[in-house]
Amino acid sequence: MFRTVELPLWAVILLVIFATVTFASHFLFPSVRWYFRKRAERLIAQLNTRLKVPIQPFKLARRMDTINRLNHDPEVAQAIVDHAREQDMPEDVAYETARRYAREIVPGFSALLYFGVATRLARWLSRSLYRVRVTGEAEALAGIDPKATVIYVLNHRSNMDYVLVTWLAAHQTALAYAVGEWARRWPLGPLIRAMGGYFVRRRNLNPLYRRVLARYVQLATANGVTQAVFPEGRLSRDGALQAPKLGILSYILADHDPEDTRDVVFVPVAVNYERVLEDRVLIVAGGETAHSFRLRWWMVARYLWRHLQLRLTGRFTRFGYAAVVFGRPLSLHRFLWQGHADPAAALGNALIDRIGEVLPVLPMALVCEALTKGARDVAVVAAHLETRAEDWREEGRAVYYAQREARDTAMVALRMLGVRKALRLDGDRIVLAEDWLPVIAYYANTLPMQKVNET
Numbered sequence: 001m002f003r004t005v006e007l008p009l010w011a012v013i014l015l016v017i018f019a020t021v022t023f024a025s026h027f028l029f030p031s032v033r034w035y036f037r038k039r040a041e042r043l044i045a046q047l048n049t050r051l052k053v054p055i056q057p058f059k060l061a062r063r064m065d066t067i068n069r070l071n072h073d074p075e076v077a078q079a080i081v082d083h084a085r086e087q088d089m090p091e092d093v094a095y096e097t098a099r100r101y102a103r104e105i106v107p108g109f110s111a112l113l114y115f116g117v118a119t120r121l122a123r124w125l126s127r128s129l130y131r132v133r134v135t136g137e138a139e140a141l142a143g144i145d146p147k148a149t150v151i152y153v154l155n156h157r158s159n160m161d162y163v164l165v166t167w168l169a170a171h172q173t174a175l176a177y178a179v180g181e182w183a184r185r186w187p188l189g190p191l192i193r194a195m196g197g198y199f200v201r202r203r204n205l206n207p208l209y210r211r212v213l214a215r216y217v218q219l220a221t222a223n224g225v226t227q228a229v230f231p232e233g234r235l236s237r238d239g240a241l242q243a244p245k246l247g248i249l250s251y252i253l254a255d256h257d258p259e260d261t262r263d264v265v266f267v268p269v270a271v272n273y274e275r276v277l278e279d280r281v282l283i284v285a286g287g288e289t290a291h292s293f294r295l296r297w298w299m300v301a302r303y304l305w306r307h308l309q310l311r312l313t314g315r316f317t318r319f320g321y322a323a324v325v326f327g328r329p330l331s332l333h334r335f336l337w338q339g340h341a342d343p344a345a346a347l348g349n350a351l352i353d354r355i356g357e358v359l360p361v362l363p364m365a366l367v368c369e370a371l372t373k374g375a376r377d378v379a380v381v382a383a384h385l386e387t388r389a390e391d392w393r394e395e396g397r398a399v400y401y402a403q404r405e406a407r408d409t410a411m412v413a414l415r416m417l418g419v420r421k422a423l424r425l426d427g428d429r430i431v432l433a434e435d436w437l438p439v440i441a442y443y444a445n446t447l448p449m450q451k452v453n454e455t
């Protein structure tokens with residue numbers, strides 16, 4: 001028992017490492033975890049006193065618990081059996097596949113990261129890049145039943161959309177975004193998960209994956225989790241609103257009981273920018289030869305480096321307006337009472353229409369509209385801007401047009417295009433660079449669908 005045992009050094013080192021890991025995981029980590037959990041609970045209790053929509057327990061549940069709950073859901077269990085039969089594989093292999101899907105989808109929310117870091121960073125970033133204007137938020141949210149699950153539906157113009165809206169909604173609640181598979185890569189994936197985002201695949205979906213995703217969306221909705229969905233399913237390639245994708249909406253509809261006390265209320269949010277950071281990459285992606293939107297890391301690095309240079313040398317000016325307008329909320333209870341032959345398609349179209357109804361009108365879009373119609377003179381562009389802004393205002397639109405002469409407003413937009421070398425001014429004459437015409441058309445497309453008389 002008390003004999004001396006001789007061991008090589010490497011074995012001793014290994015033993016010490018294993019002993020330390022075991023001690024930490026059994027004794028230290030639980031208490032450290034408990035300490036942080038208590039702190040997080042205190043933070044959430046504090047937050048919930050000031051948030052209009054408190055953070056729901058479902059969102060705070062441990063990630064592993066939600067994954068297990070999902071895997072043992074009767075509908076998922078049935079899908080596992082079907083998958084095993086169809087693929088001719090043992091059920092436990094199909095079960096593991098479903099578990100992998102669940103792990104991919106389910107987020108683990110950190111209130112500290114969301115409210116302590118992300119929303120502050122989002123506010124700083126939004127305000128340092130744009131002149132942010134918000135309309136209609138209080139009116140849109142005022143009449144919503146506090147028991148209802150709120151789902152923000154946004155048009156997708158830029159990756160700035162969720163930065164802006166996360167910040168703007170931060171005094172209401174935390175938003176859980178449906179995030180495309182592009183963001184699953186490290187380090188973005190874990191970060192987005194910690195902010196409550198749930199991942200959705202948009203390619204190669206098999207019925208088992210669809211069932212796991214559908215049940216996650218349904219459980220989150222039934223448990224009151226406030227979500228944010230881009231129904232267009234991807235960034236607009238040409239500046240215009242796109243037709244809705246019906247997947248997530250159809251999952252919500254399929255599980256919705258109009259007799260239930262918990263309603264689902266969709267809040268349309270329309271976003272427009274005078275400068276979309278990714279505009280040219282999107283236009284290329286929308287071209288005939290390109291297939292998907294590719295933002296390479298070196299493009300981002302080069303862009304950030306140039307941006308930093310401009311900031312350090314004091315030459316950076318903001319990218320004009322970023323406008324966010326909240327539209328008329330849509331109650332799912334009321335919507336279903338109206339009766340629809342194809343509820344999913346009707347819901348998708350109604351939501352896109354309500355976003356379109358409140359799309360804000362920005363000077364850059366009006367100037368680009370004038371340019372696409374052939375205006376090549378500052379005075380003509382300014383006259384177009386003034387008339388069209390008035391038309392849109394009469395229609396009840398949010399028109400962000402500073403209280404100054406139309407000519408000055410037009411000049412601000414023209415100079416922004418000039419800095420990008422899209423055009424140059426020769427006195428009052430505008431000389432457009434041909435290869436920038438698609439960009440000009442892109443911004444003209446960001447205007448709402450035409451109802452007023454053309455000038």
Ligand SMILES: CCCCCCCCCCCCCCCC(=O)SCCNC(=O)CCNC(=O)[C@H](O)C(C)(C)COP(=O)(O)OP(=O)(O)OC[C@H]1O[C@@H](n2cnc3c(N)ncnc32)[C@H](O)[C@@H]1OP(=O)(O)O
Pocket residue numbers: 118119121122125156162163166177178179180181192195197200201202203205210211214229230231232233234235245246247248249250342343344345
């Ligand atoms: C600096 C600080 C930062 C701070 C910041 C913090 C926030 C940190 C978060 C980051 C946030 C990032 C946010 C990124 C933004 C995006 O990634 S946007 C892209 C991702 N989001 C979306 O795509 C949402 C909308 N998309 C969908 O709903 C898609 O349809 C899905 C669910 C992904 C599936 O795609 P799909 O295969 O194309 O399917 P789709 O044709 O739409 O529909 C298929 C289903 O709908 C059903 N369906 C279709 N039509 C009908 C019908 N008429 N009736 C009934 N059912 C129908 C089909 O039956 C089918 O059902 P299942 O067979 O699945 O049961």
